[in-house]
Amino acid sequence: MDKTYKRPDAIMPIPSGFCPGCLHATAIKLIAEVVGELGQNDNALHVLPVGCSALNLLYWKGDMIGAAHGRAPAVATGIKRCRPERLVFAYQGDGDLAAIGLAEIIAAAARGEKFTVIFANNSTYGMTGGQMAPTTLIGQKSTTSVYGRDVADTGYPMKMCELISTLEAPVYVARFALNTPKGINSAKKGIKKAFELQLAGAGFTFVELLTNCPTNWRLSPLGSLDYMESNTVPYFKPGVYKEAV
Amino acid sequence: MSVFMKGNEAIAEAAVRAGCRFFAGYPITPQNEIPEYLSWRLPEAGGTFIQGESEVASINMVYGAAAMGVRAMTSSSGPGISLKSEGISYMSSTKLPALIVNISRGGPGLGSIQPAQSDYLQATKALGHGGFRMMAFAPASVQEAADLAYISFDYAERDRNPVLLIADGCLGAIMEKIELPPMKETDEEATKKWSLSRQPGEKRAARALTPIYPELLLENENKMRGVLTKQWEANDVMVEEFLLEDAEYVAVAYGIAARVVKEAVLALRAEGHKIGAIRPITLFPFPKNSLRNLDYGRVKGIIDIEMALPAQMRDDIELEVRGRAPVHEYGRSGGILLDDEGVYTAVRKIIENSQLSTLN
Numbered sequence: 001m002d003k004t005y006k007r008p009d010a011i012m013p014i015p016s017g018f019c020p021g022c023l024h025a026t027a028i029k030l031i032a033e034v035v036g037e038l039g040q041n042d043n044a045l046h047v048l049p050v051g052c053s054a055l056n057l058l059y060w061k062g063d064m065i066g067a068a069h070g071r072a073p074a075v076a077t078g079i080k081r082c083r084p085e086r087l088v089f090a091y092q093g094d095g096d097l098a099a100i101g102l103a104e105i106i107a108a109a110a111r112g113e114k115f116t117v118i119f120a121n122n123s124t125y126g127m128t129g130g131q132m133a134p135t136t137l138i139g140q141k142s143t144t145s146v147y148g149r150d151v152a153d154t155g156y157p158m159k160m161c162e163l164i165s166t167l168e169a170p171v172y173v174a175r176f177a178l179n180t181p182k183g184i185n186s187a188k189k190g191i192k193k194a195f196e197l198q199l200a201g202a203g204f205t206f207v208e209l210l211t212n213c214p215t216n217w218r219l220s221p222l223g224s225l226d227y228m229e230s231n232t233v234p235y236f237k238p239g240v241y242k243e244a245v
Numbered sequence: 246m247s248v249f250m251k252g253n254e255a256i257a258e259a260a261v262r263a264g265c266r267f268f269a270g271y272p273i274t275p276q277n278e279i280p281e282y283l284s285w286r287l288p289e290a291g292g293t294f295i296q297g298e299s300e301v302a303s304i305n306m307v308y309g310a311a312a313m314g315v316r317a318m319t320s321s322s323g324p325g326i327s328l329k330s331e332g333i334s335y336m337s338s339t340k341l342p343a344l345i346v347n348i349s350r351g352g353p354g355l356g357s358i359q360p361a362q363s364d365y366l367q368a369t370k371a372l373g374h375g376g377f378r379m380m381a382f383a384p385a386s387v388q389e390a391a392d393l394a395y396i397s398f399d400y401a402e403r404d405r406n407p408v409l410l411i412a413d414g415c416l417g418a419i420m421e422k423i424e425l426p427p428m429k430e431t432d433e434e435a436t437k438k439w440s441l442s443r444q445p446g447e448k449r450a451a452r453a454l455t456p457i458y459p460e461l462l463l464e465n466e467n468k469m470r471g472v473l474t475k476q477w478e479a480n481d482v483m484v485e486e487f488l489l490e491d492a493e494y495v496a497v498a499y500g501i502a503a504r505v506v507k508e509a510v511l512a513l514r515a516e517g518h519k520i521g522a523i524r525p526i527t528l529f530p531f532p533k534n535s536l537r538n539l540d541y542g543r544v545k546g547i548i549d550i551e552m553a554l555p556a557q558m559r560d561d562i563e564l565e566v567r568g569r570a571p572v573h574e575y576g577r578s579g580g581i582l583l584d585d586e587g588v589y590t591a592v593r594k595i596i597e598n599s600q601l602s603t604l605n
Contacts, residue, residue, distance in 0.1 A: 042443065042448070042451075043443070043445075045441060047309075048455070054457070057453065057455055057457070061451055062451045063441050063443065063451050063452055063453070064451070064452075064453040064454070064455070065309070065312050065339075065441055065453070065454045065455070066339070066453075066454065066455035066456045066457060067305065067308075067335075068305060068331055068332065068335050068456070071301065071302065071305040071308075071331075071332070074297065074301075074302040074303075074305035074306050074308075074309070075305050075306070075308055075309040075312075076309060077269075077295065077302075077306050077309060078267065078269065078295075078305070078306035078307060078308060078309025078310035078311075078312070078313070078317070079309040079310070079312060079313055079441075080309075081267070081293045081295065081306075081310065082266075082267060082293065082309070082310050082313040082315045082442070083313050083442055083443075085445055086443070103298050103299055103301075103302065104298070104301075104302050104305070106298075107297070107298035107302060
C-alpha cells in the first residue's frame, strides 16, 4: 500500500506544542509541505520572529535564525543579499509584523527584497497572553481592551495586504484564511507560488494567513473557526492583492 | 601605499581591505562619509551596501549578513548607536562577529553634531541590554583608526563577538597622510564552523542561530562571557604610556583628547613640571595595570581629561588608583573640542594648587 499522506520531512517528528486547535501548526505544516515539494529542505532558511510563531525553533528541521521582535525582514535582507541562492522566508505574527516591525516590513517590501514573508494574523499577541494587536478586530476583547477594541481610542485594524500591495516592488501579495479546508488548500497554493517566484528571483513575496487563537480568544477550537468566518474573514478579505505578470 | 585621507573614509577603506563585504547603515552626522564611501566602494569590491530604513533595521541586516559568514559592519553616532543597541545585544547573544563604528558627537539626546567623547560609558559598560561586553578600540589618529578597523574583524571572529571602534567626530573629519593595509578576502573556510551559509549542493546538518536559550545553557554562555573578559584583560590591552618614567603627575586621555593632552604635557615639561600621560587605546579592556602599577610614592596626582562632562572614564581610573593619589578632572562637553591653551592652563592650575596644598 502506498503512503499518500505523511508528516513533511522539514518538520521534526515530535508532538506540536501549540495550543489545541491553533492554526500556527497548520500554517507551518503547509510551509513544510511546499518546501519539501520544491526540493528545498536543505536550501530553505527560516527567519524566526518573536511570539508564538518562534516555537518553530522546536519543530523546524532545517537552518534557522532567530530575529529580534519585528526585525525579521531586516535580518532576511542581510541573509538574502549575501546568499541569494537560499530560499529565505520569515514567518511573522501580527504584533511582530504590523506593530513593532512595521518599518522593517514596509521598507523590505518597498526595496523589493527577494525573499518571502509569511504573515500569520490571529488578531492578538498570543505568547504574551492576549493583548490587543494592531489587527485586533473592532469590538474584539483582549487583555488590554477589556471592553472590546474601541476605534475612537485605538483606531482601526491594520490591513497589511492592502498596504503592501500599494507598493511598486512586491511581485506577489495574497491573503488566505485557514479556517476551512478550502482556505487551507488555497493557502498552500499561494505559499508555493510565492516560493516559486522567489526561487526564480522575481522579487518580494508576501502571504498573509488568517489564523486563530482559541486560548486568548477564550473560545473552543471550533468556536474560534466560526468566529473567524463571521468576523475575521469579512474584515480581512482573502484574495490575491497583487500579482506581477 | 601612502594616501591623504579623511578619518571616516580611512575607516571605510580599511574595513574593505580587511575583507568586509557588507555594510548597512543610516545617515547621521558626523559619520556620513563612511556610508557614502562604502555605497560605491563595496559594490566595486564585490560586496553589498544597503542604506537601511533605520539604525535598528541596519544592525539587524548586519546580523543577517554576519550569520552568512560574511565580514560585516555598520557605523553611526551616539543617537544611532542607542538604536543599534538592540541588534548589538542579539549579535553578542548569537555570537556573531561584526564591526560597529561610533563616530561620536555631543549628547545626551540629539545633543550636538560636533565632536565629543560622551559615549564612553555606553561603549565600555553596556552597549545593549543583558550584560554582555565588547572590545572597544579608541584611535587617536587617522592611521590608527584605519589600523584598528583593519584588525577589529580578526578580534570579532576570534571571540565570536562584535567589536566597537569609537572615535569622535573630529577624527572622522580630519585628513591625514596614512599607509593603507593590504587587501584581503573574508576567510570563508574559517567562518564555516558557525555560519548558516550553505553552498549549493553542500551536505551538512541543519543549524540554528537563536538569541533565546534554556536557562542553564544561558547561564553557561554568560559564564563564558566572563572568561572572555578576563582573557581580554590578560592579552589584549592596548595602551600608550607617554613620559611616565619620572612623572609626578599623570594625565589620562584617549582619542583626539590625548593628542591635545600630549601637547600640554610637552609644554609643561619645558617649564620643568614632571608630567606624563596614559592613553588607553582599548577603552575595554581598560589598561588597568598602567594606572595600578604607578609608583604612588612619587605620583602626586592623576588628571582625567575628556571631552565629556561629567567625566565618564573617571570611575575606571579611580578603581585602579584606589585612593593612593587624588584624581582631578578637566574636560569640555557639548561638542566643544579641547584646545592646547585650555588644557595647558587647566593642568598647570591643578599642579600648582596641588603643590600649594602640599606646602600648607
